[in-house]
Amino acid sequence: MVDVLGQLAGGFGAALSPMNLLMAALGALLGTLVGVLPGLGPTAAIAILFPLTTVLPPVPAIIMLAGIYYGAMYGGSTTAILLNIPGEVASVPTCLDGYPMAQQGRGGIALGIAAIGSFFAGTLGVVGLTFFAPFLADQALRFGPPEYFGLMVLAFTVVAGLSGGSLVKGLSMAVLGYFISLIGLGPSTAEPRFAFGWAPLMSGVDLIALVVGLFAISEVFLGLEEQRVAIATTIRSVFPRLADLRQAAPAILRGTGIGFLLGLLPGCAPGVTVFLAYDVEKKISRHPERFGKGAIEGVASPEAANNATSSAGFIPLMALGIPASPPLAVLLGGLLVYGLQPGPLLFQKNPDFVWTVIASLYIGNLVLLILNLPLIGMWVWLTRIPYGILGPTILLLAFLGAYSVRNSMFDVAVSLVFGVVGYFLRKYQWPLAPLLLAYILGPLLEKYMIQSLSMSGGSGMIFLQRGMSLALLVAAGILLVTSLVLVRYTSRRVKQETAEEMAL
Amino acid sequence: MHAAGAGQGKVVGGILVLLGILALVEGVRLHALRTEMVAGAVVGDDTFPLIVGVALLLLGGAAVLVRLPSAKVTIPRGPVRARMLWGLALLAIYWLIVPSVGYTGSTALVSVGLFRTMGGYRWPRSLLLGALTTGLLYLLFRVWLLQPLPTGWLGY
Numbered sequence: 179m180v181d182v183l184g185q186l187a188g189g190f191g192a193a194l195s196p197m198n199l200l201m202a203a204l205g206a207l208l209g210t211l212v213g214v215l216p217g218l219g220p221t222a223a224i225a226i227l228f229p230l231t232t233v234l235p236p237v238p239a240i241i242m243l244a245g246i247y248y249g250a251m252y253g254g255s256t257t258a259i260l261l262n263i264p265g266e267v268a269s270v271p272t273c274l275d276g277y278p279m280a281q282q283g284r285g286g287i288a289l290g291i292a293a294i295g296s297f298f299a300g301t302l303g304v305v306g307l308t309f310f311a312p313f314l315a316d317q318a319l320r321f322g323p324p325e326y327f328g329l330m331v332l333a334f335t336v337v338a339g340l341s342g343g344s345l346v347k348g349l350s351m352a353v354l355g356y357f358i359s360l361i362g363l364g365p366s367t368a369e370p371r372f373a374f375g376w377a378p379l380m381s382g383v384d385l386i387a388l389v390v391g392l393f394a395i396s397e398v399f400l401g402l403e404e405q406r407v408a409i410a411t412t413i414r415s416v417f418p419r420l421a422d423l424r425q426a427a428p429a430i431l432r433g434t435g436i437g438f439l440l441g442l443l444p445g446c447a448p449g450v451t452v453f454l455a456y457d458v459e460k461k462i463s464r465h466p467e468r469f470g471k472g473a474i475e476g477v478a479s480p481e482a483a484n485n486a487t488s489s490a491g492f493i494p495l496m497a498l499g500i501p502a503s504p505p506l507a508v509l510l511g512g513l514l515v516y517g518l519q520p521g522p523l524l525f526q527k528n529p530d531f532v533w534t535v536i537a538s539l540y541i542g543n544l545v546l547l548i549l550n551l552p553l554i555g556m557w558v559w560l561t562r563i564p565y566g567i568l569g570p571t572i573l574l575l576a577f578l579g580a581y582s583v584r585n586s587m588f589d590v591a592v593s594l595v596f597g598v599v600g601y602f603l604r605k606y607q608w609p610l611a612p613l614l615l616a617y618i619l620g621p622l623l624e625k626y627m628i629q630s631l632s633m634s635g636g637s638g639m640i641f642l643q644r645g646m647s648l649a650l651l652v653a654a655g656i657l658l659v660t661s662l663v664l665v666r667y668t669s670r671r672v673k674q675e676t677a678e679e680m681a682l
Numbered sequence: 683m684h685a686a687g688a689g690q691g692k693v694v695g696g697i698l699v700l701l702g703i704l705a706l707v708e709g710v711r712l713h714a715l716r717t718e719m720v721a722g723a724v725v726g727d728d729t730f731p732l733i734v735g736v737a738l739l740l741l742g743g744a745a746v747l748v749r750l751p752s753a754k755v756t757i758p759r760g761p762v763r764a765r766m767l768w769g770l771a772l773l774a775i776y777w778l779i780v781p782s783v784g785y786t787g788s789t790a791l792v793s794v795g796l797f798r799t800m801g802g803y804r805w806p807r808s809l810l811l812g813a814l815t816t817g818l819l820y821l822l823f824r825v826w827l828l829q830p831l832p833t834g835w836l837g838y
Contacts, residue, residue: 366726564801574792574819
């Protein structure tokens with residue numbers, strides 16, 4: 179405990195340096211800026227802004243990325259409340275009561291409650307990260323290749339949670355992601371795979387080019403097709419009255435509890451917990467008939483659950499290297515770009531980095547609250563920018579972003595191709611998150627499997643003979659079943675509320 | 683608007699099966715290479731392509747045969763489709779001309795085109811927006827991020 183606090187203090191020392199503080203604020207600002215653009219969720223926001231961080235050293239870059247993540251999450255709730263447009267499925271419940279509140283002229287209060295709930299839940303999630311992640315990482319230090327393989331299999335249970343209601347679609351996308359990750363040099367002999375003698379393919383498909391194509395370029399075309407238009411909204415005050423706070427506080431607490439505890443499970447995305455939090459709140463309310471008509475608890479609880487799950491998701495991400503949601507998968511990719519492999523060894527090899535990032539998460543949450551409440555007028559103004567300006571600007575940014583990472587026109591071509599592929603996949607509701615997750619985790623699964631099988635002389639029994647490895651595989655099975663049950667529940671709820679199917 | 687169920691499954695399933703065959707062919711090539719290069723090794727660079735190949739074949743088959751949840755899909759038509767195709771075409775042109783025309787010139791040309799076709803603005807406004815965007819992106823990528831962008835024949 180004392181050790182953790184000491185390391186956290188050291189982290190704060192570094193995170194409070196002017197450069198890191200600036201990056202946390204800039205990340206929160208940029209993330210909110212992109213997040214408030216109608217239809218752009220946190221994954222697309224991180225994908226678009228990711229290339230801007232690549233010129234920075236690892237610590238400020240990851241701090242900025244985390245700020246972008248938090249900012250985009252909050253920005254998503256702004257469009258959900260003011261425009262009834264959920265950037266991602268996690269914002270759907272916020273629309274249910276947030277938009278009616280905005281129609282009643284209480285949009286500012288809904289935004290204020292969302293900001294306060296997000297801050298509270300986000301901070302509590304980071305407290306959990308501070309104390310729980312090092313413990314988890316410490317346990318995982320005893321892992322050998324078979325245990326890591328079990329861990330990677332556990333991570334793949336996330337695919338079920340991200341499948342958007344069809345396991346065949348989710349698994350197909352995951353294996354496709356795997357296939358893409360195989361392109362390049364083989365890990366054992368450095369023999370080119372799937373390159374067919376063409377030099378650009380030998381260095382593989384770049385993560386940023388893939389993400390920019392799948393999540394940013396495809397998003398612009400979907401937005402163009404939906405003919406998104408700006409809507410005029412006026413905001414009076416974003417500071418809730420004491421009575422509002424009193425009404426929302428228990429809902430924030432319950433949403434935080436549900437979001438945090440379920441967020442610890444790999445495979446439980448915010449899309450799942452927000453609906454659970456909303457339904458619990460409605461069920462225990464003395465006036466359930468107010469829900470859907472502008473109940474403040476209907477905004478407070480899912481917003482708190484969303485941020486608690488997002489923050490809790492950092493625990494399996496940092497301690498075990500398992501991302502629980504698409505934006506965290508992109509963040510994991512960001513860490514890998516900097517040569518930092520999240521997992522137990524990260525705490526051993528790069529403690530300064532880990533604790534600086536954790537400290538910056540506290541700061542990022544606070545910065546977000548400080549910035550967002552006074553700047554809400556500016557965010558509202560941004561939602562009025564016509565899509566005819568936004569679309570081309572995002573495309574140009576995406577093009578240059580894909581180029582700038584490796585200064586490669588091949589990467590730009592890759593992002594354009596995946597932009598088109600992503601557009602059709604999203605249109606026909608083939609989930610992209612499993613593809614991304616498998617692309618990122620695939621090489622690790624391959625590495626640990628090959629190491630394990632080399633140890634055992636080719637016998638797969640090695641995974642069942644070692645206690646921890648077996649336990650992880652059993653846990654993966656249990657989590658898979660739990661995820662499927664939760665996904666079925668959430669898919670049904672999303673369909674009820676939006677008459678659509680959405681990837682979680 | 684139409685419900686797409688079996689159709690999308692057949693298309694994606696077919697692509698997955700083709701990729702599966704490709705993975706198996708590559709896996710067999712790598713297997714032969716491994717047995718030749720690393721005597722005695724039981725696993726290697728061929729192992730995962732073979733596993734992924736089999737998985738792609740199975741899932742491709744499942745996507746074709748299993749009834750997938752139907753999705754209501756609207757195929758864009760008329761001016762919307764034209765705007766989307768123009769956007770895509772301009773990006774492809776951008777990709778083609780950046781190395782020769784250079785970053786600044788090609789960005790100016792393409793951004794004006796994008797605002798004109800995708801945004802539907804008149805020429806004067808498209809020119810203004812294009813010039814503004816080119817300037818801002820130049821500041822961001824060239825001045826702030828110090829990115830080495832292609833200079834082309836024009837030298838900038």
